[in-house]
Amino acid sequence: MNDLEMYREQLALCDDKIIDALAERNAIIEKIMAYKEEYGMPILQPHQEEKQQTRLMEKLEGNKYKKEIQDVFSCVRKNGKRIQARKLFDYNIVLIGFMGTGKSTVSEYLSTMFAMKSVEMDQVIAEREQMSIPDIFETYGEEYFRNRETELLIELQSERGAVISCGGGAALRECNVAEMKKNGRVVLLVASPEVVYGRLKDVNDRPVLSGRKNLEGISELMELRRGKYEAAADIVITTDNKSVLAICEELIQRLTEMDE
Numbered sequence: 001m002n003d004l005e006m007y008r009e010q011l012a013l014c015d016d017k018i019i020d021a022l023a024e025r026n027a028i029i030e031k032i033m034a035y036k037e038e039y040g041m042p043i044l045q046p047h048q049e050e051k052q053q054t055r056l057m058e059k060l061e062g063n064k065y066k067k068e069i070q071d072v073f074s075c076v077r078k079n080g081k082r083i084q085a086r087k088l089f090d091y092n093i094v095l096i097g098f099m100g101t102g103k104s105t106v107s108e109y110l111s112t113m114f115a116m117k118s119v120e121m122d123q124v125i126a127e128r129e130q131m132s133i134p135d136i137f138e139t140y141g142e143e144y145f146r147n148r149e150t151e152l153l154i155e156l157q158s159e160r161g162a163v164i165s166c167g168g169g170a171a172l173r174e175c176n177v178a179e180m181k182k183n184g185r186v187v188l189l190v191a192s193p194e195v196v197y198g199r200l201k202d203v204n205d206r207p208v209l210s211g212r213k214n215l216e217g218i219s220e221l222m223e224l225r226r227g228k229y230e231a232a233a234d235i236v237i238t239t240d241n242k243s244v245l246a247i248c249e250e251l252i253q254r255l256t257e258m259d260e
């Protein structure tokens with residue numbers, strides 16, 4: 001065997017070690033999940049993630065391949081998150097609720113914590129139409145926009161383990177709710193009119209609020225929609241005065257309880 005052949009052999013052995021280490025790591029992740037479940041502990045522990053990152057940085061201090069190893073670890077960590085997500089949710093999480101109740105924030109947080117695909121319906125529709133939501137309403141009317149929502153919900157049934165943040169009006173059509181439920185669990189986020197008003201008072205991209213962007217107008221519309229939202233929901237989560245972490249933890253607990 002010449003030197004080159006020998007090095008290649010050594011490289012293959014290294015790869016074997018990496019495979020074994022990754023398999024072991026993934027199995028440990030599953031054990032941690034099972035432990036948390038057994039003892040009713042929170043699933044999301046962002047501090048732990050920070051600790052792991054600090055430890056990694058210390059370990060890599062002065063390492064010639066620091067950057068390359070860091071890149072690999074960001075993938076390794078993402079995969080760990082995916083394993084957790086797959087174990088927890090083999091369906092899509094469909095977030096519904098009034099404007100300003102926190103759907104996009106929760107969606108983004110969940111997708112970061114579990115490396116899940118996140119779909120912001122309004123954003124997808126705006127990109128496809130190459131127009132802002134207010135412009136779509138103005139140019140083609142609300143019905144046109146609602147039809148795009150229905151189409152997108154049907155399309156999204158092919159996803160698995162995605163977080164879908166719906167526009168505030170998507171759950172008002174009964175047929176949309178039926179489409180959401182074909183491959184998803186519907187989570188209703190609620191907030192008080194005061195909180196919603198506080199969040200939306202300075203933005204101008206919600207055409208359904210035009211002429212009623214005040215506490216009374218918001219309360220009225222919310223009340224009008226409440227029955228439909230509640231009928232659509234598999235679970236309801238109040239978001240007032242809660243951190244996004246607390247909301248997501250509650251959401252996970254409630255969704256997993258549904259499987260028991």
Ligand code: S3P
Pocket residue numbers: 097098099100103122133166167168169170205206207208
């Ligand atoms: C709407 C809510 C908006 C957007 C559109 C209509 C509604 O989404 O889809 O302006 O009818 O409630 P957000 O709930 O994300 O603001």
